Amino acid sequence: MFNFTNFLSKIKLPFFTGFEVYFDFGTSESKIGIKDKGVVLREPTILAYNSRASEYLFFGNEAKAITGKTPDFIKIIKPVNSGVISDFDAQVALTKKYLERSAHLYFSDQMIKPALTGFAVIPTTATEIEQKALQEALYKSGVSQVFLIEKGLATAAGCNLNIFSHQPNLIVDLGGGLIEIEIVGSGGIISQRTLKTAGENMNKLIFNYIYLKYGVILGEATCEELKVSLLNFFGEEKTVTIRGKSLETGLPKSVKIKSSDIKEALLSNFNQIVDAVKETIESAPPEIIDEIIERGIYITGGLSKIIGIEKFFEQEIKIKMINEQPYLYATINGLSKLAKDKENLSKIIFN
Numbered sequence: 001m002f003n004f005t006n007f008l009s010k011i012k013l014p015f016f017t018g019f020e021v022y023f024d025f026g027t028s029e030s031k032i033g034i035k036d037k038g039v040v041l042r043e044p045t046i047l048a049y050n051s052r053a054s055e056y057l058f059f060g061n062e063a064k065a066i067t068g069k070t071p072d073f074i075k076i077i078k079p080v081n082s083g084v085i086s087d088f089d090a091q092v093a094l095t096k097k098y099l100e101r102s103a104h105l106y107f108s109d110q111m112i113k114p115a116l117t118g119f120a121v122i123p124t125t126a127t128e129i130e131q132k133a134l135q136e137a138l139y140k141s142g143v144s145q146v147f148l149i150e151k152g153l154a155t156a157a158g159c160n161l162n163i164f165s166h167q168p169n170l171i172v173d174l175g176g177g178l179i180e181i182e183i184v185g186s187g188g189i190i191s192q193r194t195l196k197t198a199g200e201n202m203n204k205l206i207f208n209y210i211y212l213k214y215g216v217i218l219g220e221a222t223c224e225e226l227k228v229s230l231l232n233f234f235g236e237e238k239t240v241t242i243r244g245k246s247l248e249t250g251l252p253k254s255v256k257i258k259s260s261d262i263k264e265a266l267l268s269n270f271n272q273i274v275d276a277v278k279e280t281i282e283s284a285p286p287e288i289i290d291e292i293i294e295r296g297i298y299i300t301g302g303l304s305k306i307i308g309i310e311k312f313f314e315q316e317i318k319i320k321m322i323n324e325q326p327y328l329y330a331t332i333n334g335l336s337k338l339a340k341d342k343e344n345l346s347k348i349i350f351n
């Protein structure tokens with residue numbers, strides 16, 4: 001039978017072969033990929049605004065490096081909150097800068113710039129207004145055509161799963177702004193749960209814990225460093241000495257923080273995730289539960305890098321965990337895979 005999509009994909013029209021750019025604006029980190037070039041940018045989703053000069057000044061790594069060290073008139077902005085745009089103008093400025101640092105480099109010597117076709121992921125739970133905001137932000141940043149794909153589908157594809165298979169899989173994306181637990185199969189999301197208590201929230205929990213237990217005020221970056229360097233589920237007790245501000249005197253104060261401190265601070269957050277995974281399984285159609293138990297649960301996202309996290313989940317949920325993905329790139333890699341599959345694309349694009 002004549003397949004029109006397949007036919008179109010083979011014609012070398014400029015708009016179809018044009019520059020395809022893939023966007024995953026995560027709450028913590030933005031990832032940009034380009035067709036046939038792989039991931040070309042990974043930087044924090046953060047920028048700095050100078051209210052005196054009324055301009056955005058520092059972007060990504062530079063902005064993260066100055067967080068907590070700026071005068072009042074320089075405001076640090078995280079334009080994505082819980083996986084969706086919370087500051088539209090800042091997101092446009094950041095996207096423009098990130099395109100300059102990535103896609104634009106590939107045609108800097110060309111007189112006529114090729115049109116950019118953008119594919120971007122959006123959480124399943126995003127409202128129509130949030131979807132529109134992402135689309136508009138990309139148009140305003142110079143992308144000519146924008147297609148949105150549900151993030152859960154891209155993440156599953158990035159875990160090397162066939163999202164069109166009739167055998168569903170359960171994927172848990174442990175990100176910075178969202179914990180997304182999704183059962184994916186037959187080209188769609190069969191059932192899902194989303195928690196907003198993800199990596200960034202954990203940094204806040206660490207802040208509160210250290211503040212209450214040791215009377216020390218820490219910066220956000222230090223809290224994140226403690227999470228990354230100390231937390232593990234192997235029972236390995238590491239210690240680091242950090243310096244914060246004493247609650248009593250306001251002067252610098254050093255304290256020794258142990259892995260067990262961080263685990264205690266975050267245990268209720270991890271238990272919440274365990275409960276949500278169990279609920280997702282319980283609410284899944286009975287036909288697929290056996291299959292999921294047999295194959296195991298795929299975990300990915302930044303937090304899946306925590307040493308021994310799969311063992312912790314296995315102990316609590318009693319199902320095998322598969323933790324093999326390039327933990328920060330599953331979504332962007334999956335998005336580029338799905339975008340290249342022109343034959344099936346129309347089945348999953350939802351704008």
Ligand SMILES: Nc1ncnc2c1ncn2[C@@H]1O[C@H](COP(=O)(O)OP(=O)(O)OP(=O)(O)O)[C@@H](O)[C@H]1O
Binds near residue numbers: 027
């Ligand atoms: N080695 C590590 N150990 C612990 N946590 C880590 C590690 N590496 C990254 N993280 C955490 O992972 C989170 C970022 O993960 P990821 O890049 O998957 O999120 P995101 O895609 O930006 O967010 P989301 O998809 O939820 O909007 C951050 O909270 C970061 O602190």
Ligand SMILES: [Mg+2]
Binds near residue numbers: 026027175301331
């Ligand atoms: Mg993510």
